[in-house]
Amino acid sequence: MSRIGKQLIPVLNGVTVSVSPSNEVSFKGPKGELKEQVDRDIKVEVVDGQIAVTRPTDQIRHRALHGLYRSLLSNMMVGVTEGFKKELELVGVGYRAAVAGQQIDMALGFSHNIIMDLPKEVKANAIAEKGQNPRIILESIDKQLLGQVAAKIRSLRKPEPYKGKGVRYAGEIVRRKAGKAAGK
Numbered sequence: 001m002s003r004i005g006k007q008l009i010p011v012l013n014g015v016t017v018s019v020s021p022s023n024e025v026s027f028k029g030p031k032g033e034l035k036e037q038v039d040r041d042i043k044v045e046v047v048d049g050q051i052a053v054t055r056p057t058d059q060i061r062h063r064a065l066h067g068l069y070r071s072l073l074s075n076m077m078v079g080v081t082e083g084f085k086k087e088l089e090l091v092g093v094g095y096r097a098a099v100a101g102q103q104i105d106m107a108l109g110f111s112h113n114i115i116m117d118l119p120k121e122v123k124a125n126a127i128a129e130k131g132q133n134p135r136i137i138l139e140s141i142d143k144q145l146l147g148q149v150a151a152k153i154r155s156l157r158k159p160e161p162y163k164g165k166g167v168r169y170a171g172e173i174v175r176r177k178a179g180k181a182a183g184k
Contacts, residue, residue: 004067005053005055005063005066007070008051008052009050009051009053009070009073009074010049011049011050012077012081014029014030014081015027015029015077015080015081016028017046017051018046019044019045022037023037023038023039023040023044024036024038025038025044025051025073027076027077028080029081030080030081031079031081031082031083032141033080034076034079034080034141034142036073038073039069042055043055043056044073051073053066053070075143075144078143079140079142084143084146085137086137086147086150086169087135087136087138087170088135088136088169088170089134089135089167089170090106090108090133090167091133091159091165091166091167092157094109095109095133095134095157095165096134097128097134097135099126099136102117102120102124103115103117103118104116104118104126104153108156108157108166109157116152116153116156119145121140121145122138122139122140122149123138123139124136124139125139136153138150138153153167154166154167159172159174161175162176162177162179
């Protein structure tokens with residue numbers, strides 16, 4: 001059996017979990033509400049303040065979905081209670097970011113600024129401190145959506161290996177290459 005899928009998910013205080021007959025699991029907590037449509041073969045039950053995810057057979061497909069849905073449901077539990085946060089760094093001369101409502105305005109070394117609309121579930125904050133690289137902090141209760149938005153922002157200017165300029169996750173280590181060899 002899946003080692004991840006076998007683990008029970010404890011229902012935390014202040015969280016309401018309901019499973020509909022169509023296999024839709026919804027979590028309602030202090031930070032908000034999340035829903036996930038679970039595959040019809042995977043069975044989700046709430047028993048004694050814990051969520052159990054079970055599969056019908058040992059087929060490869062069922063084994064794969066078993067651990068997947070257990071992880072997704074666990075992330076949703078954490079999301080509605082604590083939320084998730086991702087931090088991006090803008091490394092490069094003149095790289096800046098400003099947040100206005102649900103839009104991020106970024107200067108990433110192109111001839112024009114890039115303005116990106118954020119989904120309503122994601123909140124952003126831009127920080128520019130003297131002597132440090134500008135940072136963008138993204139927060140959301142939906143881990144999947146947060147990762148997708150962060151990856152989209154990073155893809156606008158990926159860190160390059162020679163000078164390390166670009167958008168990177170906070171704490172990300174960029175492997176550097178040596179430049180051209182000096183003349184004779």
